[in-house]
């Protein structure tokens with residue numbers, strides 16, 4: 189355990205909670221009453237503070253806007269039936285945040301700032317975690333360079349901020365997916381394994397092109413041969429082929445999803461083998477033709493599991509009857525039961541605040 193840190197806490201004079209319609213909460217639209225902020229300057233982190241949610245003042249020359257030193261995380265907090273608040277695997281996000289920071293030549297955020305800031309903020313705003321099935325509080329930690337000067341070099345000043353957004357059931361309808369062979373998300377030696385803002389900006393054109401063709405998302409392939417599958421949009425991807433689950437291995441082109449890791453453990457505990465290995469689109473096509481490709485789905489914090497009902501590769505359209513799937517829905521149920529405290533958390537994933 190880390191020592192409790194005394195952050196300066198300024199409470200909001202009034203709460204916006206009463207104006208929240210808990211029956212209609214679009215993802216990422218509403219924010220709670222407070223935010224956490226810590227600043228880095230002169231080579232060290234200043235004491236963090238919790239204050240009313242408010243705009244931030246930045247100079248037009250703000251380095252992150254011009255040169256992209258900007259990273260983030262996505263975490264969720266839940267309430268169990270007794271109304272106690274828990275955060276899902278925040279330590280994993282903390283570690284991943286600093287992996288992103290290192291690659292982007294940004295300072296690491298100390299554990300007592302990240303974890304204690306997170307816990308104290310969620311505790312203060314815990315009434316915002318809707319106490320309803322499938323509801324949660326999305327937690328968005330982020331950091332960016334704030335230097336007031338134009339010039340391509342690593343920043344000397346940074347802001348680390350955490351904001352919270354209540355979310356309703358994030359139903360993700362089974363998706364139609366386009367196998368992308370022209371644009372790439374990540375290359376070896378690149379930044380694909382980090383949650384840096386530029387990765388998402390760089391993916392938007394390809395995703396929009398796929399949408400213009402009538403698809404929901406792209407399935408990214410490797411940048412060299414366009415042969416091996418990587419991720420589905422901003423989700424990791426799993427294929428159930430025969431009696432095995434296969435997901436691409438963690439390399440510098442793959443974001444190490446916390447949901448991916450959780451799903452691997454759940455599948456193994458269901459008695460099914462999981463292979464983390466390169467998977468080519470040819471192997472997927474072969475399996476489909478032989479009727480061995482049973483299920484395919486994306487995994488991520490926002491939707492947990494997103495089933496894929498259609499996969500288009502060149503002239504081939506692979507169609508799947510997601511209504512009759514067994515594994516993806518079962519994993520979804522198991523994950524939800526753990527997150528909502530309805531089943532024993534034998535993995536130690538839920539951190540009480």
Ligand SMILES: *Cc1c(COP(=O)(O)O)cnc(C)c1O
Pocket residue numbers: 262383419421422423424443444445446447448487488489490
């Ligand atoms: C965030 C993200 C994921 C999913 O990670 P989780 O920790 O499961 O939310 C997968 N791929 C990309 C590119 C991502 O940004």
